[in-house]
Amino acid sequence: MIWNRETRYTPYNDWPTETLNDLRKQVKKSKWRMNHHIQPDSGLLNDPNGFSYFNNQWHLFYQVFPYGPVHGLKSWQHLTSNNLVDWHDEGLAIKPDSKLDSHGAYTGTAIPVEDKLFIMYTGNVRTKDWQRQSFQNGAWMSRDNKVQKMSIPLIEQAPTGYTSSFRDPYLIKQNNKYYAIIGGQTNSEKGSALVYSSVDLKKWKFNGSLNLPEDISGFMIECPNLVFIDNQPILIFCPQGLDRKQLNYQNIYPNVYSVADAADLETAQLKNIGSVKQLDDGFDVYATEAFNAPDGRALAVSWIGLPEISYPTDSENWAHCLSIIKDLSLKDGHLYQNPVIETEQLRINEQKLSTKKQIINLDPTNGSFEVELTIPKDTNLDLSITNQKQTGDLKILLDSTKGQVTIDRSNTGHSFGEKYGQIRSSQVTAHKALKIRLIIDVSVFECYIDNGYSVITGRFFLDDLPSKLELETKSSDAEGTIWEWRK
Numbered sequence: 285m286i287w288n289r290e291t292r293y294t295p296y297n298d299w300p301t302e303t304l305n306d307l308r309k310q311v312k313k314s315k316w317r318m319n320h321h322i323q324p325d326s327g328l329l330n331d332p333n334g335f336s337y338f339n340n341q342w343h344l345f346y347q348v349f350p351y352g353p354v355h356g357l358k359s360w361q362h363l364t365s366n367n368l369v370d371w372h373d374e375g376l377a378i379k380p381d382s383k384l385d386s387h388g389a390y391t392g393t394a395i396p397v398e399d400k401l402f403i404m405y406t407g408n409v410r411t412k413d414w415q416r417q418s419f420q421n422g423a424w425m426s427r428d429n430k431v432q433k434m435s436i437p438l439i440e441q442a443p444t445g446y447t448s449s450f451r452d453p454y455l456i457k458q459n460n461k462y463y464a465i466i467g468g469q470t471n472s473e474k475g476s477a478l479v480y481s482s483v484d485l486k487k488w489k490f491n492g493s494l495n496l497p498e499d500i501s502g503f504m505i506e507c508p509n510l511v512f513i514d515n516q517p518i519l520i521f522c523p524q525g526l527d528r529k530q531l532n533y534q535n536i537y538p539n540v541y542s543v544a545d546a547a548d549l550e551t552a553q554l555k556n557i558g559s560v561k562q563l564d565d566g567f568d569v570y571a572t573e574a575f576n577a578p579d580g581r582a583l584a585v586s587w588i589g590l591p592e593i594s595y596p597t598d599s600e601n602w603a604h605c606l607s608i609i610k611d612l613s614l615k616d617g618h619l620y621q622n623p624v625i626e627t628e629q630l631r632i633n634e635q636k637l638s639t640k641k642q643i644i645n646l647d648p649t650n651g652s653f654e655v656e657l658t659i660p661k662d663t664n665l666d667l668s669i670t671n672q673k674q675t676g677d678l679k680i681l682l683d684s685t686k687g688q689v690t691i692d693r694s695n696t697g698h699s700f701g702e703k704y705g706q707i708r709s710s711q712v713t714a715h716k717a718l719k720i721r722l723i724i725d726v727s728v729f730e731c732y733i734d735n736g737y738s739v740i741t742g743r744f745f746l747d748d749l750p751s752k753l754e755l756e757t758k759s760s761d762a763e764g765t766i767w768e769w770r771k
């Protein structure tokens with residue numbers, strides 16, 4: 285396929301009926317398909333959307349272009365779950381089939397309102413001369429998962445002084461009023477997070493732009509989220525073009541968070557907002573979406589993939605996945621992330637790891653497992669994830685003397701994104717015991733360090749399923765456990 289503007293934006297109904305079936309058959313044959321991470325049946329997956337709890341179920345949507353591994357005409361795919369681990373595909377929920385989203389149903393969020401789920405999303409529209417129009421649209425989903433779009437936009441255009449790069453509304457309810465925080469860009473190309481309010485979800489008032497320091501806003505803010513933990517607001521966002529003098533990151537675009545003391549959305553003010561920190565120290569996390577769940581948890585899910593980078597699965601006509609669901613907590617102004625407790629339902633076949641040097645062979649037909657390791661202070665441990673033929677490996681290096689975890693994916697056999705480096709490190713307290721929880725699911729890893737103090741996430745592509753774990757340490761006090769994951 286030659287991907288140009290015409291093919292990327294071909295209406296779904298104009299594709300031959302057999303195209304999707306053929307693509308899905310091809311994708312099913314991929315050796316890099318995961319067992320428990322959400323992934324597209326075909327084409328490209330990107331931003332998670334509409335993460336919510338409604339009608340006694342968890343709901344999650346994601347942007348998808350089903351016809352190829354490229355950014356084209358986007359829809360919303362809908363998933364439901366009873367346990368945040370096993371997800372059921374409900375099909376396409378929002379298609380780009382109206383004059384308000386003719387060139388893509390872009391990112392948004394959802395919030396339960398009485399007996400329906402209210403969805404707010406960006407409708408991408410292009411004029412005949414390819415000028416962008418961004419509409420903030422509304423839709424209602426009933427208890428039987430039927431979606432009805434609203435016929436007029438909630439917000440027709442960005443306010444004066446801002447460009448048409450105006451997208452990704454994040455919904456929140458406070459004091460019987462609804463607020464939407466929307467990513468934006470000033471005419472002078474500075475990133476902004478714009479705040480709107482409404483009492484009826486129909487008429488929206490512009491309250492102003494959040495008082496973010498200009499040096500942390502980049503040239504465009506995407507995917508702003510606001511969650512509260514212990515009554516403290518945490519702003520999660522993606523500042524494209526952030527100056528690396530402000531934050532040491534290697535990815536093309538960062539996903540960051542900042543903690544404030546209080547939030548007044550009526551005046552678009554965050555009180556005593558702190559410095560920005562990376563949400564993930566790894567290779568591929570972007571567009572994280574989080575919300576305050578009714579059970580009291582702050583939950584998050586991330587797109588594991590980055591814009592403007594090619595991945596090995598592109599040749600198989602699919603790309604990207606979502607992270608497992610993460611539970612957020614706050615301690616001493618620092619955000620901790622951990623897999624939700626429900627993730628432990630996946631564990632089978634527990635084995636204790638001995639110390640010194642060990643090789644563990646796992647189910648060669650599964651490729652999904654989890655490792656917990658703790659090393660004492662002033663110790664090193666080298667861990668390698670490979671396959672039975674040992675044609676490549678993913679290296680995880682623990683150094684509690686320096687307080688550092690390093691992951692090297694340069695020798696996996698299918699390199700990509702080399703421009704942005706093949707090694708990532710995360711810094712924790714030196715000269716203390718060091719703990720990791722490593723999740724491997726065929727072609728993705730998520731490494732949670734020191735009980736979620738930091739995370740390193742990324743994709744990796746071996747020639748065969750990861751099924752061999754090799755570790756070596758000089759310490760006789762290192763401890764570990766490994767579980768295979770059920771399919």
